[in-house]
Amino acid sequence: MPALLRRCSSKSLVDKCKRTSNASELDSLESEAFDDGRSRRKGAGYKRDSQFSLLSDADDGNKDMGLSEKDLQRDEKKKASVTLPQEEVRRSYRKMCNIEGVSPCGRFARQIDDTVADVSHSMLGPRDVKCICVALSTNVTIKDLDLSGNDLSGKGALYLSEALRENTSIDEVTLEECNIDHPGLQALCGVLLDMKPLKSIDLSKNKFGTRQADLIAEVIKKNDYIENLVLSGNEIDNVGGTSIGKALGSNVGLRRLDLSWNHIRLEAASVICSALKLNSTLEELDLSWNGLSEDGCRALGRALPHNHTLQRLDLSSNRISPFALNALVPGLLKNDTLKELRMCMNPLTTVGAIAMLQCFEKAKDTQMKELYLMDIPVNHEFLDALENLKKVRPMKVHHREPNRKKITQIVKDRTLKDYDPAMILFEYMKQENMRLIDLFRTFDTDSSQTVTKDELREGFVTINMPLSDEALESLFERMDLDGSNTIEYDEVKVGYRSTMGKMRCSSRSQAQTRTEEDKTFFLKQLKKLVHKALGDKRKLFEVNAKRRSSDALKERREEKLLELRGKRRQRQISIIAVFEKTLAAEDLKKKILERLEEEK
Incomplete structure (x- = not known):
């Protein structure tokens, strides 16, 4: 009161x-x-x-x-x-706080003498902002004012607009997430339309829609002092985006425009991109997290060859597919000022990314220095294309790391056929605890003190390690040192020494490149395979033995059954014979009795 x-x-x-x-x-x-x-x-x-x-x-x-x-x-x-001394400014601020019945903001009071006044997220309301605006109206040192995260609403924006009318030193104002309504924005735009020399204003995250976009478009069209305008995180749709795009074409002062995180799609995207053909001052444009898609890329591709001021362009997350990229790349290659391009989080695919690098490699007019392709999958073909590009122009490409996960080589499981038959033979001898002479006698079935090729084949079959014809021929030629088509015991001893000394497999090139760990693994695998073959042999022997015993048991049972059937048959025959004798005796008795009766 x-x-x-x-x-x-x-x-x-x-x-x-x-x-x-x-x-x-x-x-x-x-x-x-x-x-x-x-x-x-x-x-x-x-x-x-x-x-x-x-x-x-x-x-x-x-x-x-x-x-x-x-x-x-x-x-x-x-x-x-x-001009008032800064101490008088503080007094006026405190006096206004007493009049409004609010507590002075300590952060603002400490920054009155500075060039930057940052009171963001200080839980200030409209009356707090009113007191700050009273101090700002007499302050000549503050050039950068940050009121982000405070609830200005309509009244706070009205007080701030009055302060900006009277203060000539403030160049930058940040009003991010300040809940500014339409009347408040209307008051701020009224100040800007009066050609207030404000260089930068941040109006992001204020939920501005179509009506507010029309006011901002009017400012863009008529104000030539603003160099940086941030409208990120609002709700600017196709209608509002179209208004801003039309105004951007006639603007002659704006150098940076941030329209990220809005709802700009279809026609609005095309209008904004086409405005670059007419704009002659804009150096940085941020359209990330919108929906340019193929229509916007087509309009941007047509406008970029006619633009000679744009240096940084952000098109991240704009639904740019490889088909949309085909419409955009020709304009990028013909533009002679663009130095930084961001294409992150677009469905370009690896093929699209490689195509971009190849196009920039062949381009003559482009001044591209940095290309951002983060979150786009790349492979070694992409890296090769990047190396070729760097040979032509010093261009820095930011990309994700290729998939460096270790890809295990698909190796077919080894079998005994992959090993040297001589190593298999002597490993079998070792696991069976046999002497070399015992091994020789196992294969010498006819006790002729020599082993023929057929006996060698049958011996490997006997130990459950059959050889192919090629492996058998190779082994036999290596063991038959004198060429007599037979293997003698002395030749077996020589082969044993050479085989166990060299420890090599059938492929000499593989043996030369194999490391010690590989050799150890190689021998372990051989032992396992031989052990498994012997185990299978024993199991097969046991199965055959059980089968033979079961077959013998069945034979004995059948013999007993046949014997019982024979005895039963003989008994039946004897019974029948006795019965027949009995019948014959009775018939004879009847006949005798009949004859006696006849005689009587």
Whole structure:
């Protein structure tokens, strides 16, 4: 209430304030008092200095409130000075905080003398921002103001717009995620349309839609001072994007435009990309996380050859497929200023990435220095294409690492056929705890003190390690040193020494390149295979033995059964014979009796 009474510039408004207790009516009276004070000053021909507007608004009507002459003289001295010392700025800030009934922001008070005032995420509301704006209206040191993460809403944006009208030193303003509504943005755009020399403004994450995009488009079209405009993370759709694209074509001051994380697709994407053909100042454009797709790439490909200022372009995550890339690449190759291109998180595939490198390798006019292809799968063919590109131009390509996961070679499991037959033979002798002479006698089935080729073949079959014809011929030729077509015991001893000494497999080239670990593994595998073959042989022998025993048992059972059947048959025959004899005796008896009766 005291603050509102101080703002009232007429006795009628003062009386209304004293009679009113409703909060909503007080808010309406506050805005009425603000407008009434401004109109009275304009009607009286009052020309305030550009550094005292909000301060004079706060103190307007002091005479009507019956303030002392000492206070009035002090205010006149403040107005007479061109600039206030920073200590006076702090006093005015604290005074305004007392009037509004809010706690001073310590971060802002400590940065009043600095060129950067960062009060982001300080939980400031509209009244806190109003107090800061009063101090800003008389401050000449702060050039960069950051109010990100605070709830400015409409009133806070209105207070800030008034401060920006009167402050000529602020060049950069950051209003990221400040919940600015349409009236607040309208007030800010009104300041910018008055050709306020502001170089950079960040309006990201404020949920701006079509209506707000139209206001921003008007600023882009008419304001030539803004060099950096950030609109990332809003809800600018096709209609709003189309408005911004049309305004971008006539802008002559903007150097960096950030439209990332919006809903720009189809027609809007085409209009924005086509605007590059007319724009002559833009150096950096960020369109990442939108939906350019094939239509936008086609428009961008047509516009880039006519643009001679763009140096950095971000097209990350824009649904650019290899087909869309075909429409974009010709424009990239003909552009003579673009130095940095970001194509991350697009479905380009490895083939598309390789095609881009090959096109840049053959291009003559391009000035590309950096290419970002992160999150796109690459392989060794891509690396080869990159090496060829670096031989032609010093271009840095940022890409993900190729798949370096160790690919295990698919090796067919070894069998006994892959080993030297002589090694198999002597390994069998070792595992069976046989002497060399015992091995020789096993193969010498006819006890002729020599082993023929047929006996060698049958011997390997006997030990369950059959050889192929080629392996048998090779082994026999190596063992038959004198060429007699037979193997003698002395020749077996020589073959045993040479085989166990060299420890080689059938392929000499593989043996030469094999390391010690490979040799150890090689011998272990041979032992396992021979052991398995012997185990299979024993199992087969046991199975055959069981089968033979079962067959013998069946034969004995069948013999017994036949014997029982024979005995039973003989018994039946004897019974039949006895029965027949009995019948014959009875018939004979009947005949005798009949004859006796006849004789009688």
